[in-house]
Amino acid sequence: MNRFAVAFTGPSGSGKTTIVEKVAKILIATKEVAIIKNDPKDKAIFDVEGKDSYKFSQTGAEVVVTSPTRTTYFSKRHKELDEIIEMFNHFDILLVEGLKTLPLPRIAIFRDQIDESYLDCSEAIAIDESVDINKYKIPKEIDILNLNDTSEIINWIEKNAKEV
Numbered sequence: 001m002n003r004f005a006v007a008f009t010g011p012s013g014s015g016k017t018t019i020v021e022k023v024a025k026i027l028i029a030t031k032e033v034a035i036i037k038n039d040p041k042d043k044a045i046f047d048v049e050g051k052d053s054y055k056f057s058q059t060g061a062e063v064v065v066t067s068p069t070r071t072t073y074f075s076k077r078h079k080e081l082d083e084i085i086e087m088f089n090h091f092d093i094l095l096v097e098g099l100k101t102l103p104l105p106r107i108a109i110f111r112d113q114i115d116e117s118y119l120d121c122s123e124a125i126a127i128d129e130s131v132d133i134n135k136y137k138i139p140k141e142i143d144i145l146n147l148n149d150t151s152e153i154i155n156w157i158e159k160n161a162k163e164v
Helices: 016-027 052-057 081-087 116-121 150-160
Strands: 004-009 033-037 063-066 071-074 093-097 106-110 124-127 143-146
Touching: 004 016, 016 033, 016 093, 016 106, 016 150, 052 063, 052 071, 106 116, 106 150, 124 150, 143 150
Parallel strands: 004 093, 004 106, 033 093, 106 124, 124 143
Antiparallel strands: 063 071
16 A cells, blocks of 8 residues: 655644645545644643543543544654554555654745745745745745645645655
């Protein structure tokens, strides 16, 4: 089974989650899609305080909550990308939001302005009309994509995703 991955990066509020969601909704029609979301500030809330799964996860143990429609894994331990990938049984394409140090092809997402510090770790940038591209010196090897053209982004992913 060939499994491929691509990453999305960019400043907070740039639209990373929105584009990952749009891409996933289209790809899911023909592929098994997996998503990894990085939470660098550790602010995501995964369960409601007082519920059993919350109490279990607070122990520090590895916790799996299973039901007829889903399985949720809670971990208080850092996992490397290959360990996380192994947790997914089947997928065709993995979309990773964040984690700009991972060795994956990466699309940096920008609105209003480009943070040039992302250019060193990106193979493409996706921008909208709010960015004046002429104000920046974008390296020739970086592809420039239209943030509002999901099919263009998917085409880039299909050509550039890395087998994992």
